[in-house]
Amino acid sequence: MKKQLKAKLEERSEQFVQKRKIDDEKIIKKQKSLRKRKAEIVKVMATGRIISREQMDDQDLIYYNVHLKYFIHQGGHFYLEEEVEMRKASYFKGAIFEDVEVPVIYPEATEDRIIKKEHSKDHRASFYYDRLNAVRYAERWWNSYNPAYKKFDVDCTNYISQCLHAGGAPMRGYPNRSKGWWHQNRNWSYSWAVANSLKSHLQTSTAGLKAREVKDPMQLKLGDVICYDFQGDGRFDHNTIVTGKDAAGMPLVNAHTYNSRMRYWAYEDSSAYTPNIKYKMFTIIDDA
Missing domain, CATH: 3.90.1720.10 (endopeptidase domain like (from Nostoc punctiforme))
Structure with a gap:
């Protein structure tokens, strides 16, 4: 199972730099954004870490983090962008049949308040923003x-x-x-x-x-x-x-x-x- 996950990470890394047709929406979005900026990904490195595992009959659910490092070239300059994805892989009888990013659910913050403009007397000593x-x-x-x-x-x-x-x-x-x-x-x-x-x-x-x-x-x-x-x-x-x-x-x-x-x-x-x-x-x- 770990070998399959490693192979999946290597495939995902390659897709970010390849220009062939792909189906992953996130990769398509990233490539489009880079083209608009006249930038390109030179290399991608991906490492995974399993967070949790659930078993249900013949199905295994693996939740794991992927640490992606993008080496980007733009206008004669290079820089390193990094992100961590939370993903879910579903296995059935030892084979992966789904591997998807887990979306962030931004909560409706019930404790949030509309803050009216403050005319506060609570002034502090002057500060320098470092x-x-x-x-x-x-x-x-x-x-x-x-x-x-x-x-x-x-x-x-x-x-x-x-x-x-x-x-x-x-x-x-x-x-x-x-x-x-x-x-x-x-x-x-x-x-x-x-x-x-x-x-x-x-x-x-x-x-x-x-x-x-x-x-x-x-x-x-x-x-x-x-x-x-x-x-x-x-x-x-x-x-x-x-x-x-x-x-x-x-x-x-x-x-x-x-x-x-x-x-x-x-x-x-x-x-x-x-x-x-x-x-x-x-x-x-x-x-x-």
């Missing part, structure tokens, strides 16, 4: 979890908040979960861990962690934040942090949930992507 430290933290923890914080099943916003705090963004609002942006005593504000709430906080905050919305992704700097509404229904599902730029000056981002590093910002190759996707892009404002 973008390099934020990126260092994003790189250190992109595919693991800092035990100092709670790990969420949908962990994207928690991870981005940790990166922002590592860059020096000050917490405020404790213990009111609907106020400010904070994590303390194994508790947290909605804006710390809920994607839509962080987006709302960045739009409205006038103290502590503040941001300015921009329309052009090329205006974003390292340590800035991009928010994603995959369905285009007004509720934002996902957040990423800018950790690099490609050869054209466009942002590359790190993220959690489906852990990724140096991924192209538009997420056109994501299984969550839809033609209705909307983005909000924020550059962090400090007091320097």
Whole structure:
């Protein structure tokens, strides 16, 4: 069974760089996105790790992670993009008959609140946003979890908040979960861990962690934040942090949930992507 899984990983790696007709929607999306950027995958490396196994009569279900590394060439430059897929392989009488990516289910966050613009007197001392430290933290923890914080099943916003705090963004609002942006005593504000709430906080905050919305992704700097509404229904599902730029000056981002590093910002190759996707892009404002 492990030999079959290894062979499947090798086949999947080859498909990303080959130009023959393929049926995997994600690979098709990634190749299309790369062509638009005048980039190409030179090499792909894939390693797998089995997470769990279920047995039902003659059928085995294997849940496993695939760590993909894409060596990308664009405009005379090379860079390494990484992501971790969660996949499910179904075996029947020892043979694979299905191998699919497990989609992320972004929850309807019942604890989310619409955050009205705050006119807070809770002003903190001026702070300098250390973008390099934020990126260092994003790189250190992109595919693991800092035990100092709670790990969420949908962990994207928690991870981005940790990166922002590592860059020096000050917490405020404790213990009111609907106020400010904070994590303390194994508790947290909605804006710390809920994607839509962080987006709302960045739009409205006038103290502590503040941001300015921009329309052009090329205006974003390292340590800035991009928010994603995959369905285009007004509720934002996902957040990423800018950790690099490609050869054209466009942002590359790190993220959690489906852990990724140096991924192209538009997420056109994501299984969550839809033609209705909307983005909000924020550059962090400090007091320097």
